Amino acid sequence: MLKIKDLTATVGDKEILRGITLTVNAGEVHAIMGPNGSGKSTLAQVLAGHPGYAVTGGTVEYEGKDLLDMEPEERAHAGLFLAFQYPVEIPGVSNAYFLRTAYNEIRKARGAEEVDPMDFLDIMTEKLKMVEMDESMLQRSVNAGFSGGEKKRNEILQMAVLEPRLAILDETDSGLDIDALRVVADGVNKLRREDNATIVVTHYQRLLNYIVPDFVHVLAGGRIVKSGGKELAHELEAKGYDWLVEPAGVSA
């Protein structure tokens, strides 16, 4: 589904990704862990097409297409979804209107009929239950004045509605209390299917108790320094990251 090869990226003149190679197949859950500043979030943003990062080398193939050649909205049309670490507030646009617009734009891009507001409400009602959100959230402006937990739930709600083939969760666990974490994780687990894949970017092993990964990769200094199974996450929890991170200067 996703083949990343030797990917390098910079922000300004600073190289953040220094050669990432990673393959994700349908049905798999990959966890990307690593210390702060290792490039985890950058990788997530680059995959979503954030204009603030410049890709300087390598390739990303998504479902046989060159992902890096696609606009952010085209990536979404093709089934890619990024749950933001810091969801953006959009005062003045209701959640319902925003989601319906996104849903219909994706359908339009795929040659499907647009869904009218009434039918869309039925879809929403079902998905709201999944993330334990109240229907009143639909009329509120996107993320505006939401608590940290509400924002993260809202990301998962969007994910549930848009049904991506490849979902990237960027530190979705940060700032969540245990109840919210459980709700978010349950949502993600319910959306897991044989034909889709998930990349979970996280600093802590905590989330991986709920979303059990097939593979764990450790990112440090802009590279994947170690890959393994879910047991690697437990090892990291016990030992920290220091034993994997090379001292500065040596790796260059």
Added chain:
Amino acid sequence: MSVEAREAREAREAREARVAVYRRQWSEPIDGPAWLRVLRAESMARFEAHGFPTQKNEDWHFTNPAPILEGAFGAMKPALGTLTAVDIAAFKLSESDWPTLVFVNGRYAPHLSRVDTLPSGVRVMNLASALHEEPTLLEHYLGRIASFEGQAFAFSSLNTALMKDGAFLHVARDTNVETPIQLVYVSDAGAEGGVSYPRNLFVVERNALVSVVEQYVTTDDARYFTDSVTEAVIGDGATLRHYRVQREGRRAFHVGHVETTQGRDSHYVSFSFAAGGLLSRTNVYTRLAGEGCGATLNGLYMIDGDQLCDHQTRIEHVAPNCYSREMYKGVLDGSSHGVFNGKVYVHPEAQKTDGKQTNNTLLLSDRARIDTKPQLEIFADDVKCTHGATVGQIDDRMAFYMKSRGVGAETARQLLTYAFAADVLETIELDELRESLEKGALERFTS
């Protein structure tokens, strides 16, 4: 004669010529009560003494009123055609029986108005009738609330000298008026080259509550000038929600002055929407004269082409323990020019004042321009006041967020422009008006 002396003489002559245009509309008042004759004569004298402002005047620094004066507008002629209820329907916010006063080219149009459904405790009538029916109230308040001193308020003086009609509203104490009152000022093709002087007075007695929608609209593309003044008295514990909608024609000029004075524990909620006019200027002034008052002054301007839209607000905290909230937003396209000047003035006695003011403008074009000047003048030492202004383009983070959800770049831009405007429209409590303005903004900014 020296060059300087000749230039000074020419300038004086030009100034006098401009004043003379309006002087010709004036005649020594012979009818009406004595106090009114005095008020008019004094206003005319004041106007003649000061003349029109220039950009040297601080309050007119960013807006040059010369295009209005060059228009040399004469007294506005009556409607060219006969406007019917069907013509007016588009401007009414509700098909239901809201009390409505309609004025066409400055003249009261009883056949288009509706005042037969007034709840008890409410009096709504045109000002000319009120002169006979409510002489005491008028004598007490008319011309006593609005600011007139100096060149800055020349247009208010002119209105006071030359006013013919407008709306009078009186709400008796303890009356909660659930139905909003609509005032519609329409100009038709007959307005071409003319000026009208709408004059409104609202008296909201103790513990009463009322909503008023004051609209300025047109059925034609005429070049005309509206010079309006609205005065309001808000009694102790009373609430006035005052919505002003300026949708004049694109060749029209509009100068509107609103001023209120607030009693103890009263609330003034103002919304100024401005999208019309080639050059428009709206002043919203309120004076928090009693303790425990609140004032909310919000507004939205949406202009393009070569429109100029100016808002001046003054919130005067006279008494302690009052709050004020102000949010003005603008969406500027084309070569349009927006002006916002917001003054918050806190008197030494007005301790514990809590004031917040913001002005945010979205520029959709490189040629659009905004002059924004939030001003705080604080003479009390125990207050909490903040102000700020932003000028920007579409927020990149918001745009990326939308795109990442599959929304195309152009749709995202349109939706974010709408959202920027809708954010302040959301504060309008009157559903019919909010929905109407939201719909208008959505149509304007999305394809």
